[in-house]
Amino acid sequence: MVSPSSRRLWVLVVVLVELPGVLQKCIFDEVQTQARVVRAAPTDPISPPNVHPLNTNPPRRRSSVTHRRSLRNMAPPTPASPQPIRIRTWSPAESHNLSEAEKERMEAAVEEAVRKVSSLLSVIRVAGPLLLSRDVNKYCKFLWRNSSTANYNRCGRANKSYRSETCLDVTIPDDHLAGCDISPEAESPLRTELRPEGAGLPDTDFLLYLLLQATDRCRAEPSVLAYAVHCQTDADGRPVAGVVVLCRDRLTGATYSHQATVQTVIHELLHALGFSKDLFHTWTDCSSKSQGSAVCSPRGKVTHSDGSGQMRIYTPSVISALQRLLGSADPELGGALENLDVLLGKASSHWEARVLQGSIMAAVLDDPPAVRIDPVTLAALQDTGWYTVDMSRAQSLVWGEGEGSMFGSLSTCQNKSSSFFCTGSGSGCHYLHLHKGECQTDRYLEGCRVYKPLKNGSECWKEENGGEEDWSGEMFGFHSRCFFSNLTRQNQSEVPSSGSSEEGRCYRHRCRGPDRYQVQVSGSEWVDCPAGDTIKIKGYLGSVHCPDGRLCRYDDITPPSNDVTTFPASATSDPYEAVPSAQDWSWPPLRPPAELTAASALCLTAAVCVLSAAVVCYRKCCSCRVRIHAASEHHTDL
Secondary structure (H helix, E strand, C coil), X not given: CCCCCCCECCCCCCCCCCCCCCCCECCHHHHHHHCCCEECCCXXXXXXXXXXXXXXXXXXXXXXXXXHHHHHHCCCCCCCCCEXXXXXXXXXXXXXXXXXXXHHHHHHHHHHHHHHHHHHEEECCCCXXXXXXXXXXXXXXEECCCCCCCCCCCEEEECCCCCCXXXXXXXXXXXXXXXXEECCCCCCCCCXXXXXXXXXXXXXXXXXXXXXXXXXXXXXXXXXXXEEEEEEECCCCCEEEEEEEEEHHHCCCCCCCHHHHHHHXXXXXXXXXXXXXXXXXXXXXXXXXXXXXXXXXXXXXXXXXXXXXXXXXXXXXXXHHHHHHHCCCCCCCCEEECCCCCCCCCCCCCECCCCCCCECCECCCCCHHHCECCHHHHHHHHCCXXXXXXXXXXXXXCCCCCCCCCCCCCCCCCCCCCCCCCCCCCEEECCCCCEEEEEECCCCCCCCCEEEECCCCCECCCXXXXXXXXXXXXXXXXXXXXXXXXXXXXXXXXXXXXXXXXXEEEEEEEEEECCEEEEECCCCCCEECCXXXXXXXXXXXXXXXCCCCCCCCCCCCCCCHHHCCCXXXXXXXXXXXXXXCCCCCCCCCCCCCCCCCHHHXXXXXXXXXXXXXXXXXXXXXXXXXXXXXXXXXXXXXX
16 A cells, blocks of 8 residues: 655556557567666675676675665564565656546546555565665776675776666656765775665555656557556565556546556556566575475576467466366466567567456456456466465456367467357457457457457447347346347337347346346346357347356456446345345446426435535545655655
8 A cells, every 4th residue: 555645746647548440558578678677685695696687786795884774674583474565656746737636536546556456465575664776887887896805896986977766767766765885995994975875665565656758658659558667676586666657648538447547557567566577587486485494496487388389487376277267187288478579489478368368467458347357367476476465356267267278279269169259250249248249350369359349339238328229129237238149029120131140239137146147138028048048038039149157157247336326226026136146236327216306306416416525525634545645855746
């Protein structure tokens, strides 16, 4: 959680804008490759240095000042248990003239994203304030290289042009940084302080810098909504600081989606926390700690190509998670990584779209209700060795469930053996059945085709998508789902030419148990719909197909609650209908009865206004409200 402070800083977040024909693109790998990463020096002066390709701070013999800093930041001698990670969010004070309403919703998105990630990951917390390291290659002109001298590997002369440390495009305040000194003589204990030690950030395990800006990268690629890097790691390789850049030009009031914004921030934050190809080789195996060992061992190379050339992550938790998802006992079932725009034999920082569609760490985020913080991604974070992950909080990943180890391969996706893929270009249902869809492919799917939500009016759960024509019996609303159907009303005089072909249509459903449900079309009674079967509806020609394994099985797959207003259901004559099932706990909007008088309506309006004013007052005054804060007095509120 973000720590409280005396000054608050409004942080602005990217807003997802749907660009027709353009996939939302993540450029993390491209940006991270160009970022300079500083790794803290090992804290044990006796142990040999842990040399690391990303280490720009060579190990050195420490002065008494440096040694005191190390002791302060070392873990206490007694074994510490992992605790939820404390993520501090900080932003430069740059004004962007947002309204108070926009600031409120931006802050709410950042707060929710940070809260969700903090609830998933636990770490051995930083003891004392978090202090970032300075890059010795920037502040130092040369190091003493004679190992027999007292000041071996210490800085002998300062770089006169040294000014500051940066994390991507953010200048790191000196208050966030450790100090540094110079040893002018090889054997002399005299030190010259180049920069004093900052106060650091208390109660912080990871520092996320947020920058809202219309950068060159944002302008060059309209599909880029945000990007991130990690720029500092601790002595064990765990990222302790990173940046998320939010493309300012994507901010519009008309297309704002809170859920999509939260998901984008989570995606970029997980990159910065370690889901990165540049950190795969630094992941550690900490399973021996549970057996009494005090240290973790390096995993070494965790990415390898399979027989078809698909690059995969092979770590125990990832393999186990995929075995459970795909229903396979294959011990070599690694996590497939995206291969588009990746050199042969190289890894990506995203899951392969054909295999893990809908994952929060896929290269392209799907429609918000279909994006999942999935068990495979959480398994990968567990296998970094830096985090203890609450796997019970993983969201259901329906994509590919029970399809076997070959699911998503180019050799199998184009036949009709899997209902998750489609052929041709007809209309149908997105695999979660919340949307109507059209059979399409994209560059990430590499020729495989899936039912993608239509550009407009695809959401079955939006009542406003319903039209006046009822020849097919469609019903839109919070409880409606997509079904393959070719229903037409009997004696219908005008039916579209496509009316006799099977396509995706929206009908109401209600759950009766796991994978058991009923369907209702316009003008009909509730009809049992046996999973995997096809049913007829009285008064209609044609039939409705009942999907198997997709409906009434997952409590966490529902329409986004922020897009509907729900109230408790009124009493009905059906006792089962009055009690929400696992799939059916949110109820349609309450409608005023037809006999509501004008006076009653005015009273109701007044009551709503009073309630709204009270809510606004509460939000402004409540001390529990989490804000995004500046860390020094040199920054002003946005």
